[in-house]
Ligand code: SF4
Ligand code: SF4
């Protein structure tokens with residue numbers, strides 16, 4: 001252990017601890033900008049400078065390790081002045097158009113400028129100008145707002161193992177760029193959006209679709225139907241100051257109705273269809289010697305990554321569409337016929353925790369009924385913006401239920417939103433279908449939790465099924481390499497592009513670096529989904545009565561001709577770079 005004092009307070013910490021960690025242990029706050037715990041600890045921006053007695057100059061608290069007997073001052077007048085100079089320099093080369101910035105009100109730089117009472121620019125001079133990259137269907141990059149903290153670069157490299165972006169040039173010309181300075185659309189980016197979650201400012205954002213949705217809501221000739229993914233309900237409340245992991249399903253449905261959507265459906269029901277189709281596909285492959293391991297396909301960031309990096313596993317991928325695409329196809333066919341609505345007049349909006357779903361809806365094979373399955377995807381953040389624009393007092397809203405006839409979902413559909421949830425939901429169905437028995441115990445503890453890779457063996461009446469669950473693309477890469485090298489003998493693989501699954505998707509509320517370091521965000525959001533499952537009266541997808549009715553009246557058998565036409569798709573080998 002090492003003993004030191006910070007601002008006169010004694011503290012004992014383990015050797016190897018940084019000054020920043022030691023200070024946080026005794027509730028002394030040191031500002032940070034480039035620091036992202038375990039991901040980007042590079043001491044680059046120097047906003048965290050502190051004085052260490054007996055040492056010349058300033059120490060950088062996020063990387064400087066503690067030493068026995070150290071005396072640290074984090075808030076001396078000299079430290080405050082040094083931080084102010086750092087901040088002035090960053091802001092002098094920054095597009096300061098906060099009023100029109102998506103991060104206005106949730107920006108780590110803006111917050112510091114407010115705290116340091118920056119009211120004029122000390123170092124006005126030349127500024128870099130960058131073209132905005134908005135060519136992709138999912139992400140907009142505006143490097144006029146970039147502060148070169150590299151949080152996005154480390155996230156893309158270390159967590160996702162993609163390396164789509166990096167720091168180029170030197171000195172004043174430094175910037176974050178892609179291979180050949182191409183648009184994200186034309187390089188190996190997967191549109192996972194994890195870089196957006198990492199960015200402290202408004203340099204990276206999702207492509208906004210709210211204006212298009214408002215336009216459709218104003219159009220009286222259009223039937224605007226919205227569906228919401230499982231992970232949205234356990235994160236949306238955060239945008240309104242509610243505790244992380246609060247389930248706001250009822251308020252969310254009320255808000256959507258107040259915004260003017262004609263029908264509010266639950267993508268969890270779509271997830272039940274995915275489970276039944278995927279479970280059926282797995283059983284067919286298992287019984288008939290089909291391509292194994294079967295790999296899940298509901299995470300479009302993962303699918304795009306696989307198409308670019310591991311096209312040889314395309315035959316292993318389940319042909320199932322993701323839940324919102326399946327549900328969109330059913331809305332434009334089954335529901336349209338049932339309600340006698342011309343499908344060309346229906347506009348389906350998916351509220352998703354995911355950025356890549358904006359890309360997914362534009363893929364070939366997503367027009368099963370001759371119309372786009374889904375017409376617009378908005379993220380959890382975009383929905384929050386719409387609710388704020390409408391001045392709806394979200395926190396005090398009464399609860400409402402999803403609309404019939406497609407609103408009823410199971411607990412299995414709910415856990416789809418967390419890592420391991422798709423596998424657990426699928427196993428609940430597969431186990432019963434394979435053995436013909438009814439199971440009371442539905443929890444598969446081995447594949448719960450937030451580890452990046454979880455392996456398990458599941459005994460199904462003498463048939464052993466080996467499964468693996470991976471979240472985060474770097475972990476996906478590990479599993480793919482195992483499969484390629486022939487070392488793996490899995491039968492079923494679940495992969496989610498985002499670390500922790502959809503609850504941590506690139507479209508979810510953005511938390512600060514400090515919150516990410518101090519709060520178990522993944523755990524809280526995941527617990528909320530497991531709690532929805534526990535409280536559900538029906539917890540197996542194949543027992544969903546809405547789903548059973550739609551198969552009976554319309555789709556026929558799982559995996560049958562019509563189900564295939566509407567609920568399945570195909571994949572292509574994709575070049576990483578467009579020239
Ligand atoms: S990134 Fe932050 S400081 Fe910069 S314009 Fe946007 S809100 Fe303002
Ligand atoms: S969206 Fe994902 S893959 Fe693309 S640059 Fe960002 S982190 Fe990298």
Ligand code: SF4
Pocket residue numbers: 145146147148149150151152153176195198199200201203204
């Ligand atoms: S884009 Fe955002 S995260 Fe990336 S370096 Fe710039 S400010 Fe930092």
